């Protein structure tokens with residue numbers, strides 16, 4: 001999976017996150033993800049299935065929740081823009097190698113599971 005290291009705001013700078021951002025009015029979460037990843041990392045993605053734990057999103061705060069989708073890069077090479085200073089591809093055994101945003105830690109088990117499942121499927 002692709003992780004990105006934030007540069008803002010100061011209290012989140014240096015922490016790693018799932019590429020994305022907030023959904024704007026009138027957008028679907030999938031539209032928002034395509035827009036944010038293009039704006040922030042300069043790549044075009046195709047969005048597939050949503051990931052969840054027992055069908056639930058993960059809480060970030062009283063007003064935000066974390067929703068994750070499987071995606072494929074269809075054009076471009078991810079590069080940090082204004083909001084990040086590094087990007088890194090992580091395998092299922094490397095997810096603990098970076099310092100994630102606090103809210104993201106709760107989703108790592110589900111991410112690891114899907115990475116292992118995808119790798120096993122691709123090897124067949």
Ligand SMILES: Nc1nc2c([nH]c(=O)n2[C@H]2C[C@H](O)[C@@H](COP(=O)(O)OP(=O)(O)OP(=O)(O)O)O2)c(=O)[nH]1
Nearest residue numbers: 017018019020021022023036060064066101103104
């Ligand atoms: N993008 C992203 N944000 C996350 C993650 N985990 C997490 O707690 N957050 C928090 C950090 C921010 O408070 C909020 C998302 O804000 P953002 O700054 O990425 O979104 P945005 O690009 O739409 O920002 P803005 O237009 O409001 O400045 O959610 C994550 O994995 N990815």
